[in-house]
Amino acid sequence: MNSVCGYSIAEYIQKLTDFHGNFAPGLFIGGYMVDIAKRHVCQYEIFDAICESPACLPDAIQMLTPCTIGNGWLKIVDTGRFAIALYEKTGGHGVRISLDAAKLDAYPEIKNWFLRLTAKSEQNRDDLIRQIIDAGDDIYSVREVTVSPGLLRKHKHGGRIALCVSCGEAYPEEDGTVCLACQGMDIYR
Amino acid sequence: MNSVCGYSIAEYIQKLTDFHGNFAPGLFIGGYMVDIAKRHVCQYEIFDAICESPACLPDAIQMLTPCTIGNGWLKIVDTGRFAIALYEKTGGHGVRISLDAAKLDAYPEIKNWFLRLTAKSEQNRDDLIRQIIDAGDDIYSVREVTVSPGLLRKHKHGGRIALCVSCGEAYPEEDGTVCLACQGMDIYR
Structure with missing residues (x-):
């Protein structure tokens, strides 16, 4: 895939570096995850977001959707899993996207990075970026979900x-x- | 004050509306608070941020500093108070900025909004914006702080x-x- 939510790869890398302060592979992958998720919720006028990790992924959501921490449309629910969900805000119906460890055998640099199989100093960033781009949608799992009522947006009084x-x-x-x-x-x- | 962290007022309003999804007075005020705080921590190469409210203020910090939720340089510590702190990341020395209710008598629209003295429908947004601009630094309290060790950034292993x-x-x-x-x-x- 040569674009992320309408940005070229180069534009997206620049955008994430400007916002996040440095290039982070997790945030680059997060852009692809948001891209897939948005294709699934495009029928909803307004959607909310859940991020299951506090690291990197929240910034992909904040850069590429209207959901931010400050407007309350993005919630971080820290399960330690590398996954996001976008969902229609009142009913909670939406889609969950996760990076799937079972789909990484053809992409060793991604697997090494994701499962921390090699030290950061031994990772090849260029190969990692190239494999993420080449993989496109292939390394993610997509699942329809309905978010639990306790997590749905409340009207603030x-x-x-x-x-x-x-x-x-x-x-x-x-x-x-x-x-x-x-x-x-x-x-x- | 006719600028916020180097942006003209019109530029900042556009920027916050693009990021946050809509204009929010708290985010507009938050820009002034970040502006004041940055002037106090400009001697530090790297600083972290604490936001004492989960509403609006985190987005001002994320837009106007390198600190984001996803990179871990911004922490939300919800005290319910309208305050932020920027501080040197290892020692914790920095500055806390709060909107000060005791300084709002000359700015009735800000006071009405902040203390929720009038219904949202009765607030005059243009007057509110004008009073925030006219007030400049006058409505904030600035206090040197040292952040508690438990909140300082840990090296992630x-x-x-x-x-x-x-x-x-x-x-x-x-x-x-x-x-x-x-x-x-x-x-x-």
Whole structure:
């Protein structure tokens, strides 16, 4: 495949490097996963996203879909698996895309990287990129899913805001008599 | 202030709308907060970020700094307070910026929006934007902080990858004998 969500390979590599701060193979692969997923949910006007890994993949979703952490349309549910799902936001019907270890025998550099079979210093980045491009859709598993009700987007009602009597800052009143930070979170020394 | 991190106001509004999917006052304000914070940490070559709210503010940091959720340089620590911190990544020394409710009396539209004193339908967006621009740095509190050791970036060693005997997918072996999802997470029906 010579494009990722409408970007040429070179454009996508530039875009991900600008956003992510450096080139990451997982983010490059993530672009292909988002590309496949978007083809499956194109009938939905609005979709949400789940990312099963906190590393790299969330940035592919944020760069290539309207779903971000800050707008709440992207949720990270850390299962440790290299997978994403895009789904219609109210019913939860959608598609899950995962990089499939069982499909990597023809792509040794991808397999080495994914399963950490070789040290990073022994990996050949050019070969890795070439194999990801050559593989196209072949190395992913695609599964229809319905997201569990507990994870579907809730309509936010916007509760009352209070001023914390301890730190003086504004916080959601429903959090308690003082803000969560003053209830004992260890953030700043 | 007529610029946000080098962007003109119009450019920044376009940029945030493109990334976030719609205009959000909190994200517009977040741009000013990041602008102030960056002026304080410009001596550091590499800095990390903490965002104390999961709504809007993370996107300002992701758009205007190299820190993203996917590269791990941005952490969300949900205290419910409208604040961010940028800090030198190893020692944790940096600066915390918060929108200060005590400084909003001269900016009634900002106060109404921030403390939810009026319904969204009664807020005047143009006045709100104008007051945010007019206020410049005046409505924020700036505090030097040292981030707690538990939140500082760890060097990732990249443990072994196993194939889950239940779902067959690759996962970090240290998570257990099966992956976290197969240990009972409720994600898909």
